[in-house]
Amino acid sequence: xxxxxxxxxxxxxxxxxxxxxxxxxxxxxxxxxxxxxxxxxxxxxxxxxxxxxxxxxxxxxxxxxxxxxxxxxxxxxxxxxxxxxxxxxxxxxxxxxxxxxxxxxxxxxxxxxxxxxxxxxxxxxxxxxxxxxxxxxxxxxxxxxxxxxxxxxxxxxxxxxxxxxxxxxxxxxxxxxxxxxxxxxxxxxxxxxxxxxxxxxxxxxxxxxxxxxxxxxxxxxxxxxxxxxxxxxxxxxxxxxxxxxxxxxxxxxxxxxxxxxxxxxxxxxxxxxxxxxxxxxxxxxxxxxxxxxxxxxxxxxxxxxxxxxxxxxxxxxxxxxxxxxxxxxxxxxxxxxxxxxxxxxxxxxxxxxxxxxxxxxxxxxxxxxxxxxxxxxxxxxxxxxxxxxxxxxxxxxxxxxxxxxxxxxxxxxxxxxxxxxxxxxxxxxxxxxxxxxxxxxxxxxxxxxxxxxxxxxxxxxxxxxxxxxxxxxxx
Amino acid sequence: xxxxxxxxxxxxxxxxxxxxxxxxxxxxxxxxxxxxxxxxxxxxxxxxxxxxxxxxxxxxxxxxxxxxxxxxxxxxxxxxxxxxxxxxxxxxxxxxxxxxxxxxxxxxxxxxxxxxxxxxxxxxxxxxxxxxxxxxxxxxxxxxxxxxxxxxxxxxxxxxxxxxxxxxxxxxxxxxxxxxxxxxxxxxxxxxxxxxxxxxxxx
Ligand code: SF4
Numbered sequence: 001x002x003x004x005x006x007x008x009x010x011x012x013x014x015x016x017x018x019x020x021x022x023x024x025x026x027x028x029x030x031x032x033x034x035x036x037x038x039x040x041x042x043x044x045x046x047x048x049x050x051x052x053x054x055x056x057x058x059x060x061x062x063x064x065x066x067x068x069x070x071x072x073x074x075x076x077x078x079x080x081x082x083x084x085x086x087x088x089x090x091x092x093x094x095x096x097x098x099x100x101x102x103x104x105x106x107x108x109x110x111x112x113x114x115x116x117x118x119x120x121x122x123x124x125x126x127x128x129x130x131x132x133x134x135x136x137x138x139x140x141x142x143x144x145x146x147x148x149x150x151x152x153x154x155x156x157x158x159x160x161x162x163x164x165x166x167x168x169x170x171x172x173x174x175x176x177x178x179x180x181x182x183x184x185x186x187x188x189x190x191x192x193x194x195x196x197x198x199x200x201x202x203x204x205x206x207x208x209x210x211x212x213x214x215x216x217x218x219x220x221x222x223x224x225x226x227x228x229x230x231x232x233x234x235x236x237x238x239x240x241x242x243x244x245x246x247x248x249x250x251x252x253x254x255x256x257x258x259x260x261x262x263x264x265x266x267x268x269x270x271x272x273x274x275x276x277x278x279x280x281x282x283x284x285x286x287x288x289x290x291x292x293x294x295x296x297x298x299x300x301x302x303x304x305x306x307x308x309x310x311x312x313x314x315x316x317x318x319x320x321x322x323x324x325x326x327x328x329x330x331x332x333x334x335x336x337x338x339x340x341x342x343x344x345x346x347x348x349x350x351x352x353x354x355x356x357x358x359x360x361x362x363x364x365x366x367x368x369x370x371x372x373x374x375x376x377x378x379x380x381x382x383x384x385x386x387x388x389x390x391x392x393x394x395x396x397x398x399x400x401x402x403x404x405x406x407x408x409x410x411x412x413x414x415x416x417x418x419x420x421x422x423x424x425x426x427x428x429x430x431x432x433x434x435x436x437x438x439x440x441x442x443x444x445x446x447x448x449x450x451x452x453x454x455x456x457x458x459x460x461x462x463x464x465x466x467x468x469x470x471x472x473x474x475x
Numbered sequence: 476x477x478x479x480x481x482x483x484x485x486x487x488x489x490x491x492x493x494x495x496x497x498x499x500x501x502x503x504x505x506x507x508x509x510x511x512x513x514x515x516x517x518x519x520x521x522x523x524x525x526x527x528x529x530x531x532x533x534x535x536x537x538x539x540x541x542x543x544x545x546x547x548x549x550x551x552x553x554x555x556x557x558x559x560x561x562x563x564x565x566x567x568x569x570x571x572x573x574x575x576x577x578x579x580x581x582x583x584x585x586x587x588x589x590x591x592x593x594x595x596x597x598x599x600x601x602x603x604x605x606x607x608x609x610x611x612x613x614x615x616x617x618x619x620x621x622x623x624x625x626x627x628x629x630x631x632x633x634x635x636x637x638x639x640x641x642x643x644x645x646x647x648x649x650x651x652x653x654x655x656x657x658x659x660x661x662x663x664x665x666x667x668x669x670x671x672x673x674x675x676x677x678x
Contacts, residue, residue: 016665017658022640025658027665029673037558039508050652053662056675065506079506086508130557130581144581146559147510148588148651156655158662162638194493195551198580228554230580252676292493292554313492313550320491410556412502431497431555433520 003267006235007166007201010141010264014124016158023160029123031153032109033060033096035087036412037128041151042090052094053157059118060091061099063108065412068375068402071101080413094154105248107378107404110134110346114218115380117247121236121261126153131346131428133224136233137217138240139264141201143231164230165273167200168266171208173280178462180356181216182348182426182445184208185223186286188278190296197229200273203266204234208280214243215350222347223428226293235265287333287458288430288443290321295430297333299448299460305329324432325440326420334458336442340423341372341453342435343399345409348426348446349377351384357450358390360466366398367456373400373415375407399453411436424452477590478648481619482571484544487535488608489518494548495555496582500564513560514567539612547604548575552593553582562591572618574625576601587641588651592620594635607631620646 004012017025031054038060045052052058065080067073075081084101091098099105105112110131113119121139126132128150135142145159153159169188189196202224204217212220217234224232241258244250251257284298295318297304306318306329322329327336343349343357354376366372374394376382382404385391391401408415409427417423417439426449430441442458447466451459504516521533529536535543546565552575553561562585565573572592586593596604607627608614616627620642625633637645644651655662666673 016661025655025661027662027669036505040510040559043508043510048652054673057673077506083506083508128557128559130555144557146557146581146585146588148559148585152652152655155652156659156662157666158655160651160655194554195577195579198551198577225555228551228579248678249675292495317492410497410502412505429495429497429555431495433501434497437501437520 003270005166005266005270005272006139006203006233006264007141008270010122010124011163013122014141023162025158026124026161027158028126028153029057030113030118030125031058031157032113032118032125032127032132033058033150034064034109034127034129035062035083036064037147038090038150039083039086040147041128041154042094044151045094045154050155052096052154055095057157058096058154059099060087060096061106061109061112062087062101063106064406064410066101066405067413068405068407068415071403077414104379104383107380108346108349108406110218110222111350111377111381114138114214115247115378117244117250120244120250120257121240122264126159130225131222133229133232134218134222134346136224136231137214137221138244139233139236139261141231141233144225165200167197167202167229168272168275169202169204169278170206170275171204171278171280172206173208175208175280176283178285178466179280179283180285180445180447181212181219183283183286184280185220186288186293186296186443187283189223189227189293190286191278192227192276194226194292194294195228197224197227200229202227202229202232203272204232205266209234210237213352214239215352218350219347223293226428236261285445285448285461287448288441289325289327289333290318291324291430291432292317292321293428293430293443295321296443299333299458301333303327303329303331303333334460337422337457338370338424338442338452339421340417341370341449342375342408342423342425342427343373343446343449344375344377344407345427346377346406347428349375349381351381353426353446354381354385354390355388357446358393360447360450360464361397361399361454362393364397364454366453370453370456372398372453373402373408375402375415376404378404397454408435410434424449424458476588476648476650479571479590479592479620479645481617481621482544482592483617484615485540485542486545486547486604486608486614486616487540487543488605489535489546489548490605492549493551493554496553496558496561497555499553499561500558505558505560510563511567513564514569517564517568542569544569545572545574545616545618546570547601547608548573549601550576550598552578554579557581557585559585559589562586562589566591574601574604587645590645590648592618592645594618594625596633596635600633603631
């Protein structure tokens with residue numbers, strides 16, 4: 001038999017119907033739902049008199065528009081409150097499990113899926129959210145969909161899909177000191193550009209990827225969409241199985257399941273439509289300087305000069321970005337002063353992220369004039385972090401410690417930048433206005449964000465003696 | 476879904492690459508639970524200055540583009556968030572067709588589900604349209620999905636390709652769910668074949 005990629009194996013196993021000249025009908029094993037992209041889908045079902053086909057495979061939470069302040073208080077924004085209430089009503093009506101604001105399992109949809117063991121190797125998983133690519137870290141085929149497709153999955157538990165292309169990103173070698181998972185994925189996006197992965201599913205492979213913890217792998221897969229890809233995936237291995245063992249919704253016959261999952265690797269000689277190689281040794285901590293994640297550079301470099309871009313589109317985009325970001329070409333990146341620091345989002349709000357930031361801020365003070373906040377990805381992350389006392393470290397150094405949600409990753413709730421404010425953020429999008437109209441975003445890893453909060457400007461973390469830990473370099 | 480056969484109308488330019496869905500419709504407007512009424516918020520942060528004053532520097536605000544039905548833009552249009560509010564707001568504003576050298580995947584998909592036609596042309600063709608739009612106030616084109624052809628006065632004519640299945644759905648205004656449910660027996664068979672994998676532990 002022809003050698004198959006990991007993607008091919010999952011794709012083929014989920015084909016319900018294949019007809020030349022038509023998109024394939026693909027079965028969906030898990031459907032995650034949140035308050036913002038679902039109300040119109042449920043309304044569509046109601047209008048057509050259709051039920052949810054598999055409420056048992058559908059799980060919902062509220063994360064995007066909710067406040068991160070005291071949960072005991074009602075949501076003050078009436079339109080946001082209505083949306084949250086609508087999700088509650090829809091879940092009740094269609095009998096879908098909902099992790100609501102009172103649930104100990106509430107959190108960002110891409111944090112709680114893996115945490116609960118809903119995300120498993122070999123599955124197809126979708127959500128009305130582009131960062132669904134996160135779940136590919138487990139060797140699942142996971143991708144974001146629009147609201148019409150949410151309705152389609154609710155009604156049929158299937159999706160009409162054209163077969164995507166495949167892109168192999170092979171990262172080899174030992175990560176240098178100070179280089180985090182976030183830096184790996186930002187480097188990859190810097191290299192392929194924001195549309196380099198368009199129409200493709202990326203498989204990340206190579207020793208550097210193998211050496212990543214599960215949470216680090218999620219950070220990498222999370223930002224696949226920022227490279228334009230539909231999905232990102234990593235073949236499951238012992239790291240994956242060990243993470244999943246004992247999770248709430250993990251299979252009861254776990255070891256049997258593991259035996260099956262072990263087959264989920266790309267066969268030797270399997271063909272990809274494209275391949276790129278990256279040497280980890282050449283990587284350094286990254287920071288974005290512009291208004292899309294491809295506008296990225298090593299922290300020890302300078303704000304680029306748009307005049308040096310060959311491609312006219314790239315030049316135009318860089319010029320506009322620098323104007324928006326109020327940056328001058330040639331400025332050393334480490335000289336950029338910051339007003340706000342945000343540690344959170346489905347990219348970097350898990351326990352290891354918080355540990356790595358907390359370790360850095362321990363015994364240090366947030367620079368005067370900087371407002372810094374930590375928003376754990378889920379109630380479980382928050383609970384565990386508090387058990388370890390991380391919230392004390394953050395609070396003592398001057399960070400705000402919040403309830404879980406998307407928060408200032410997209411600023412649908414009250415956590416937003418004021419116009420002109422500059423924020424160092426562990427999230428995934430530095431688009432114009434993403435964190436608040438007129439706000440300026442620099443994307444970095446959690447430890448780089450922590451360091452920027454302490455120093456009041458961007459810093460190269462390699463100048464510090466970082467403790468080596470699971471979320472730093474494996475030695 | 477409203478069928479799409481052809482659209483004839485004023486062409487408006489948006490001369491930027493990588494226009495993301497956060498720009499098309501900023502997040503503060505995603506809290507509505509309806510599908511309608513998003514047009515007033517289209518490109519909100521670009522269209523409006525403080526308050527509700529129209530930004531005179533934003534091209535789309537010029538009188539000559541009033542009532543535009545076709546939007547021409549640059550590469551990687553619609554990148555970022557999967558929000559379907561992006562095509563909803565373009566449609567509600569009055570657009571039926573977006574022309575660009577390339578589109579981001581999810582946005583591209585979402586357009587077809589709503590009767591908004593995304594057309595890919597080459598960089599050169601898009602550039603030529605930009606030039607015509609700027610030169611001629613009230614420049615109009617016809618985008619014909621049946622013939623897969625774009626036409627404008629002065630001999631401008633470009634063919635374009637649309638995936639045959641999507642084209643058929645759009646021309647007929649077919650609802651995907653209805654199409655899929657015709658194969659319900661296959662879905663049921665798949666489910667019984669894979670029942671153990673599709674059974675979650677009860678907690
Ligand atoms: S944290 Fe940000 S990117 Fe992730 S799901 Fe929430 S809004 Fe989307």
